[in-house]
Amino acid sequence: MIRRTLLVLLAALAGVLLPPATAGADPGPARILDVRPLGGRQLEVVVHxxxxxxxxxxWVSNAGAGTPVLYLLNAVDGGEDGGPWTRRTDVAEFYADKPITVVVPMGGRASYYTDWQADDPVLGRNRWSTFLGDELPPLLQQRFGTADRMAVAGVSMSATSALNLAIEHPGRFRAVGAFSGCPRTSDPAARAMVYAQLGVFGANATNMWGGPADPAWPAHDPTLNADRLRGTALYVSAGNGLPGRHDSLAEPDRAVVGGIMESVIGPCTGSFLARLAELGIPAATDLRAGTHAWPYWQDDLRNSWPVIAAAVGA
Known part of the structure; x- marks a missing residue:
């Protein structure tokens, strides 16, 4: 993922756009297709x-009936390119004794986990906000007896997604964790980064939120819409790009590429936190030395837990 991140930074200057696609046929009803035990509390659940x-x-860590739900969203590869929570952190062990059901969607690369305006020639149809906010919660309640108390956390690309899900579905998510993301989308520099991230995977952000003047861009900017997060428990983290506790010269990709990426994300996160402060909206924060790397996000799992647990009554 680090090498892809370097391509993101280089591609941000290009702004190459692909032609939009059109929508397809009407789908069938949402439903659970299969549940396969993986050992302990872990399940593989397939949902239409x-x-x-x-x-x-x-991937589901099922804590049983009556427990709240935490969505953990993957980074820009959607967990499809070797970088999911389940491989890069100890998520299964950490939540094994926690009274919360954890759900990790294994997909959604370069989608921002949002509803796209048009189907994409490469990614196909993306309606992730509808899926995660409307379709999936009742299915989890019906099959596993989970409570309607929910939280969502995301990392890198999906940190923005997690905030937007809470904004788009008022009252659905009581807590949000945003780990090393850029909670801005509507200014030219932020838009260029969005186009670049999607472009690395051959996808076109115009299919997502339209052209540069489309109102969908500011509508999906958590900094502009920060007032709609009032009452939501927030945990926000970012590094400054300098070597931190998990960095070493033995890992040049992390020290250089991850450092560059986090040096951009740090100020972006800072502007979001400044907006929260202006509005009087509290947030737990971890602003640290460090790069754009999974060991820091594993730390965020632990550091965000008290915030999430209190918000959802876990």
Whole structure:
């Protein structure tokens, strides 16, 4: 993922756009297709999304009936390129004794986990906000007896997604964790980064939120819409790009590429936190030395837990 991140930074200057696609046929009903035990509390759950008209695979740590739900969203590769929570952190062990059901969608690369305006020639149909906010919660409640108390956390690309999900679904998510993300999308520099991240995977952000003047861009900017997060428990983290506790010269990709990426994300996160402060909206924060790397996000799992647990009553 680090090498892809370097390509993101280089591609940000190009702004190459692909032609939009058109929508397809009407889908069938949302439903759980399969549940496969993986050992202990872990399950592989396959859900048919009506909004996207395709199966979505979930990794689930099932804590039992009556427990709240935490979505953990993957980074820009959607967990499809060797970088999911389940491989790069100890998520299974950490939550094994926690009274919360954890759900990790294994997909959604370069999608921002949002509803796209048009199907993309490479990614196909993306209606992730509808799937995660509307379709999936009742299915989890019906099959596993989970409570309607929910939280969502994301890392890198999906840190913005997690904030937007809470904004788009008022009252659905009581807590949000945003780990090393840029909670801005509507200014020219932020838009260029969004186009670049999607472009690395051959996808076109114009299919997501339209052209540069489309109102969908500011509508999906957490900094502009920060007032809609009032009442939501927030945990926000970012590094400054300098070597931190998990960095060493033995890992040049992390020290150089991860450092560059986090040096951009740090100020972006800072502007978001400044807006929260202006509005009088509290947030727990971890602003640290460090790069754009999974060991820091594993730390965020632990550091965000008290905030999430209190908000969802876990």
């Amino acid at each position: 999304s009506a909004a996207m008209d395709r199966p979505i695979t979930l």
